[in-house]
Amino acid sequence: MCPDTNSAEDKDRFYSRRDAFRQFGDFGKKIALAAVPLSVLSSIPHIAKADTASLIGVLNFALTLEHLEYRYYEMALTSNVIASADRVIFQKIRDHELAHVKFLQEVIGNVLKGTPVAEPKFDFTAKGNFQPFSDYPTFLALAQAFEDTGVRAYKGQAANVKESDVVLTAALSIHSVEARHASMVRRLRTKKGLDTVKGWITNASIGTLPAATTPIYAGEENIMQGGVNVVNLTSLDAGAVSEAWDEPLNANQVLGIASLFLAS
């Protein structure tokens, strides 16, 4: 049963910072949020009320990216551009992106009582510049670009959903899945001799990706964490330190990147 977010009281409880939604971590529940019983809600102390509209906004932003990713992999699998030995990898990634789409739609629509954004119309050729569904290296290049963007996008929104433990934990749990995808696609490209990138991002290097992907990696060279210069602290090389921390992008930066692939 869903918390009744039309009830001010239940809403307060749902968004409380220190609430008891630990069962959200119950692994394998079909729709974890929808499965939170109201009896649990009543046991939660009143604390803070978060901004529902802001949460919905953040999740719709995430949903837009998930739509993009899902459609990209679905079209690629249909087009047969993917080498047969690698299909199992991209079927798995496609399945995750579809699950994310459905999960976010469920949370936005049925839990937060908002309106999930409709899937936009995409142009994965970016006005004829790329042919990802007929050229496998191009498909792989854009897949890497989308996954690395996704990681940075979720990271950039973490603080914006912090008021809800449930939403924050869900966002973190999607974020690490995107990072696994990114690592796999990056290493696959290198195994095929298309690049020399590793599973992690070295400095702000785009490797052999098209120049249009530069904004996706801008800032990844950062070696200052919480005011600490980690190169000075450890005497490790700057490349290794930059690899050890992934950097966020804000929503405008991400939308700027994604807009290349929106049909006008």
Next chain:
Amino acid sequence: MENELIKPQGLVKNANRRQFLRVGTMTVAGAGLLLIGCNDDKDIMPEGMVSLGSGDTGILNYAYALEQLEAAFYAEVLRGSYFTNASAEEKTIMGDLEKHERAHREFFKAALGTSAIGPLEFNFTAIDFNSRTSVLGAAKTFEDLGVAAYNGAGQHLESADLLLIAGKIVSVEARHAAAIRDLINPGTADFAGNDIIDANGLERTLNFTQVLTAASAFVRTKIDFSKLPS
């Protein structure tokens, strides 16, 4: 109370802290945002036991403990004959992972300052550092555990700045985990397997007890985490 621990003005009043800042100026310039006040938990602990402490400090010490574990593991990997005989690709990966985990460990130590727990003692006797299967199996365990630990701890952090830093680290741990899994089962869907990702496409989260119980097989030092948020 918890917030107070990370307020810079609280640190200025603290003599130890001021000294740390002075000593650390060369490397920890402007770290006031992250540095965390002292607490006396350590004084009352039985000998040989460490307390992680409470609030954000406790969670940072929790992360520091896990990064100590990972860094110690990879340092040991680089000394074993698996590494000596590994392929170029695996040598690069293991070398990178050792550096990344060492960077994470040293960062948490610096950020925690005098609130940092001491060095933990580890027990890796269950791992055969001459065996590829054994090393990669352990690496998979540690990396997957690290991801689930950060994902589970995020909701307990009060500080948005610390949450962002944890987020910057957890995705790198996830990149590691996927690479290790692909070394074990190359070219399969195991890099993001159903054993750790559910039908909603959400990765597993583990709470403090689950993580520290799993880690305890490899940690000799007793860890008191009773003051962590719940």
